[in-house]
Amino acid sequence: xxxxxxxxxxxxxxxxxxxxxxxxxxxxxxxxxxxxxxxxxxxxxxxxxxxxxxxxxxxxxxxxxxxxxxxxxxxxxxxxxxxxxxxxxxxxxxxxxxxxxxxxxxxxxxxxxxxxxxxxxxxxxxxxxxxxxxxxxxxxxxxxxxxxxxxxxxxxxxxxxxxxxxxxxxxxxxxxxxxxxxxxxxxxxxxxxxxxxxxxxxxxxxxxxxxxxxxxxxxxxxxxxxxxxx
Numbered sequence: 001x002x003x004x005x006x007x008x009x010x011x012x013x014x015x016x017x018x019x020x021x022x023x024x025x026x027x028x029x030x031x032x033x034x035x036x037x038x039x040x041x042x043x044x045x046x047x048x049x050x051x052x053x054x055x056x057x058x059x060x061x062x063x064x065x066x067x068x069x070x071x072x073x074x075x076x077x078x079x080x081x082x083x084x085x086x087x088x089x090x091x092x093x094x095x096x097x098x099x100x101x102x103x104x105x106x107x108x109x110x111x112x113x114x115x116x117x118x119x120x121x122x123x124x125x126x127x128x129x130x131x132x133x134x135x136x137x138x139x140x141x142x143x144x145x146x147x148x149x150x151x152x153x154x155x156x157x158x159x160x161x162x163x164x165x166x167x168x169x170x171x172x173x174x175x176x177x178x179x180x181x182x183x184x185x186x187x188x189x190x191x192x193x194x195x196x197x198x199x200x201x202x203x204x205x206x207x208x209x210x211x212x213x214x215x216x217x218x219x220x221x222x223x224x225x226x227x228x229x230x
Contacts, residue, residue, distance in 0.1 A: 004039065004086055011035050018078050021109075021211075027069045032078065040085070054085035080160070083112075099167040099197075100218040101157065103179050108157050111215060112165075154186045158194055167194070168218050169201040 007015050014031040017024045033050070036042050040054035052059040059081040061074070069075060100111040161167060171180035180201055187195040200221060204214070 004082065007035075007038075011038050015082070018075060018082065023072055023075055025068070025070060027075065029064050029067055029069050032069055039082075052081065054081070057081060057085035076160075098218070098222050099161055099165050100170065100215065101161065101167060101183075102170045102172065102214060103157070103183055104172040105179050108153075110157065110160050111211075111218070112162075150182060150186055151190070154183055154190075157183065158187065158191050161194060161197075165197065166222070167198045168221055169198060170204050170214065170217070171201070172204060 004015060010031065011034065014027070014035045017027050018032070018035075033042070036050075036052050040052045043051045043053070045051055045060075048063060050061040050063065052061065059077060061077075064070070064074070069078075098112075102109045102111070169180050169184065180203070184195065184198060184201065187198065202217075202221070204217065209217075
């Protein structure tokens with residue numbers, strides 16, 4: 001199978017569009033098919049779906065009804081498939097990823113330090129306005145409505161954080177740390193193995209920091225003496 005490091009021209013443009021942040025709304029299905037055919041074995045099934053096989057990883061795609069791939073979950077599936085199916089280079093093989101989760105009451109952004117350029121996955125909570133309008137009610141209800149299930153926000157984050165590697169959690173601004181605290185508490189109950197991988201949390205003024213500056217803070221944390229001696 002071809003490596004993404006060998007991509008050029010239109011294939012490289014399509015690959016970068018898949019990992020674009022914010023998510024691209026001009027990702028052509030035809031271009032995605034051509035990219036996948038270049039990187040993987042692609043089989044069209046009798047029901048019209050595409051089965052993509054690369055380095056032992058399998059992805060089944062449902063062709064969109066329009067010329068563009070616009071659904072966030074489909075783009076996220078493409079990202080995760082390309083990441084999982086890429087063979088590690090010799091210098092990084094066997095090296096665990098270092099994860100950074102930046103979370104607040106609007107969104108969650110996930111960085112994996114081994115990703116080229118630190119391009120983040122972006123996960124949005126389901127129905128964010130409705131969720132966060134009632135999520136912090138201390139009695140769990142608001143005007144007769146049940147408190148929204150935090151799993152609708154947190155479960156996709158847990159899945160995106162993979163099965164291995166240390167996790168650092170950043171929360172943003174005054175009062176936003178509750179999302180960080182809620183996620184870490186939820187992880188202890190629902191994903192204890194993931195909870196054990198969370199090795200630190202920090203409140204930062206994210207609105208005044210670029211993605212590169214956030215990643216630099218994370219790298220400093222992982223390189224700190226207490227981490228080196230861990």
